Amino acid sequence: MLRRLRPLLFLSPTLLILLSITLFPLVYSLYLASHTVILTNPMLSGWSLTDNLREVFIESPEYWESMLTTLILVVAVVTLEFVLGLMLAYFFFSNFRGRNLIFPFFLMPMMLTPVVVGTIWRFLFNGEFGLIAGLLKAVGVENYSILNQPSTALVGIVIADVWQWTPFMLLLLLAGMRALPRSPFEAAQVDGANAFQIFRDIMLPMMKPIIIIAVLMRTIDAFNRMFDIIYIMTNGGPGRASETLAVMAFRQSFEYFFMHQGAIVALSMLVIITIMVKILNRFIAGRKGA
Amino acid sequence: MASIEVKNLKKKFGEVKVIEDFSLTVKDREFISLLGPSGCGKSTILRIVAGLEELTSGNILIGGKVVTPLEPKDRDIAMVFQNYALYPHKTIFENLAYGLRIRKKSETEITARVKEVASLLQIEQLLERRPAQLSGGQQQRVAMGRAIMREPQAFLFDEPLSNLDAKLRNHMRVEIRQLQQRLGITTLYVTHDQVEAMTMSDRIVVLNQGDIEQIGRPLEIYEKPASLFVANFIGSPAMNLIKVKTDAGNVVLPSGSPVAAGRTLPSGEITLGIRPERIKLSGNKGAQSLPYRITLVEELGSQKIVHGNIEGTDLTVVFPEDTALPGEAAFVDLPLNYLHFFDARSGKRL
Ligand SMILES: Nc1ncnc2c1ncn2[C@@H]1O[C@H](COP(=O)(O)OP(=O)(O)OP(=O)(O)O)[C@@H](O)[C@H]1O
Numbered sequence A: 001m002l003r004r005l006r007p008l009l010f011l012s013p014t015l016l017i018l019l020s021i022t023l024f025p026l027v028y029s030l031y032l033a034s035h036t037v038i039l040t041n042p043m044l045s046g047w048s049l050t051d052n053l054r055e056v057f058i059e060s061p062e063y064w065e066s067m068l069t070t071l072i073l074v075v076a077v078v079t080l081e082f083v084l085g086l087m088l089a090y091f092f093f094s095n096f097r098g099r100n101l102i103f104p105f106f107l108m109p110m111m112l113t114p115v116v117v118g119t120i121w122r123f124l125f126n127g128e129f130g131l132i133a134g135l136l137k138a139v140g141v142e143n144y145s146i147l148n149q150p151s152t153a154l155v156g157i158v159i160a161d162v163w164q165w166t167p168f169m170l171l172l173l174l175a176g177m178r179a180l181p182r183s184p185f186e187a188a189q190v191d192g193a194n195a196f197q198i199f200r201d202i203m204l205p206m207m208k209p210i211i212i213i214a215v216l217m218r219t220i221d222a223f224n225r226m227f228d229i230i231y232i233m234t235n236g237g238p239g240r241a242s243e244t245l246a247v248m249a250f251r252q253s254f255e256y257f258f259m260h261q262g263a264i265v266a267l268s269m270l271v272i273i274t275i276m277v278k279i280l281n282r283f284i285a286g287r288k289g290a
Numbered sequence B: 001m002a003s004i005e006v007k008n009l010k011k012k013f014g015e016v017k018v019i020e021d022f023s024l025t026v027k028d029r030e031f032i033s034l035l036g037p038s039g040c041g042k043s044t045i046l047r048i049v050a051g052l053e054e055l056t057s058g059n060i061l062i063g064g065k066v067v068t069p070l071e072p073k074d075r076d077i078a079m080v081f082q083n084y085a086l087y088p089h090k091t092i093f094e095n096l097a098y099g100l101r102i103r104k105k106s107e108t109e110i111t112a113r114v115k116e117v118a119s120l121l122q123i124e125q126l127l128e129r130r131p132a133q134l135s136g137g138q139q140q141r142v143a144m145g146r147a148i149m150r151e152p153q154a155f156l157f158d159e160p161l162s163n164l165d166a167k168l169r170n171h172m173r174v175e176i177r178q179l180q181q182r183l184g185i186t187t188l189y190v191t192h193d194q195v196e197a198m199t200m201s202d203r204i205v206v207l208n209q210g211d212i213e214q215i216g217r218p219l220e221i222y223e224k225p226a227s228l229f230v231a232n233f234i235g236s237p238a239m240n241l242i243k244v245k246t247d248a249g250n251v252v253l254p255s256g257s258p259v260a261a262g263r264t265l266p267s268g269e270i271t272l273g274i275r276p277e278r279i280k281l282s283g284n285k286g287a288q289s290l291p292y293r294i295t296l297v298e299e300l301g302s303q304k305i306v307h308g309n310i311e312g313t314d315l316t317v318v319f320p321e322d323t324a325l326p327g328e329a330a331f332v333d334l335p336l337n338y339l340h341f342f343d344a345r346s347g348k349r350l
């Protein structure tokens, strides 16, 4: 008996830490989601799961507005990052002088923390002293910042996110390109294909598995990461123009102190991400099987 | 159709010289094999002819036209790669069709041509599959099929049979040769398998470290190897090569026994060569016979390969299967007209 417990004994510190940082928050947010927890009004309490769900999903449009904002942002950034990443990967795939010298510069944005990236771009877009406002001033537009307009705030965020995460696509796609067997390319050359035809008919189809994985990974990441850059650049504003699900979860919990609503939004994201990860895993397993 | 001319080809990879000065003309409709050991530069030459590799200096002409600066797609050649190089994501049908699709042929023309080629190579039932679902031999036939889909000016083959089992290889050898003769397409064929080279080629080019050792018809190369290297490389089991000294119309084996040379030879160190299948082994001592001690017999079914020595000098003999081997008292005769002599230092035939 003691023998069988001994391994557990040695594992227990690690297990305790793991449980306290993974299981506890989950259980606690389940508790929050199913009760009324309003920090500004501690008198209200008790089980209220159905009321909470109705409040978030049915009674107010905010959740669905944020869902739409999130989807728009995710689709926009993933599409742009994929297209740009693919172009850059193709560019770096060919051998040219100085390639190894300039390549690291293209990876740098990825290595910065999103808070720094957000700050950089907030300053660049700043209407009074930002670089871009300065350029606009030269052509006669005063105090303009795309982050201040509800219609264009998302564009600014897309630009910042694309700047930071295109390198990730570049890295994955370039690795995928480099791993392709060389001989089908040579066969296509002999078959008479030109560079564009080889790219379209040979390279892209052969990269399909890695493209799917890269896009899925980036989609999952963008979906749950649509927070830090936005929090810094616009804090979801102006108004709710750039309030994604992640920002909404944060604001509900820590600005309005409706902890239960924030928890429900966060848990709904967890469900969506879990499904996406399942899909991703299936693709990765399928690739191994092929 | 067209000839292939390679003129004064030089190729360096960085500082490493792979091909020093290589010239060769493959005549219209001719089948030439490049034969040589691994790493001697066969693939490099083929890839330079195809335009897949840049050359350091020299010129390539196809059909009398200089193609040196042209890309592979503009050379109108077809190539079968050593590893097949099929398009992994395309069906066999699309693998075959791609060259014609590039050339914007009509769908009906493509389908008809694919059917035709597939039936020629007996792969009709595979057209819907992908390369990964095919055996090596089937993939090889698809690679062949892709090459003959359009009728190019020239075929280039890079060891296309090296991954096949012996039986399939023998079969494909005949098929490739028949196909080439039927279509009459100039062919450059790389191999390190002497049997392939001997049986398929109009002429063989024997390569050694990027240099041509000999060019000739298969039997010419077998019967009159131009150098020690060729003598050693062609024939299985390999030719017996014995270092001997000359002495007035005779050569003297290391043991001191004289062997009639039948001709005058320069004095000094030379190498005597004789093919194992030309040696007469028997239990009867003739006038020129040498005593032979058998040490090991390999049974191949069709023949025996006998290893042994003449007074300490190793000698391999091929012996017919249906005849009983002599016992202790064995003798060998080395027929005069099958003796080869080489300068021991330069390796050149004397
Ligand atoms: N890209 C390269 N860079 C440097 N050296 C190379 C390169 N390709 C080939 N070589 C060298 O050139 C020589 C000839 O290579 P090649 O592939 O032509 O040999 P081969 O005769 O086809 O051999 P095998 O029968 O093994 O295929 C070899 O010594 C090889 O190491």
Ligand SMILES: [Mg+2]
Binding pocket: B042, B043, B044, B158
């Ligand atoms: Mg080779």
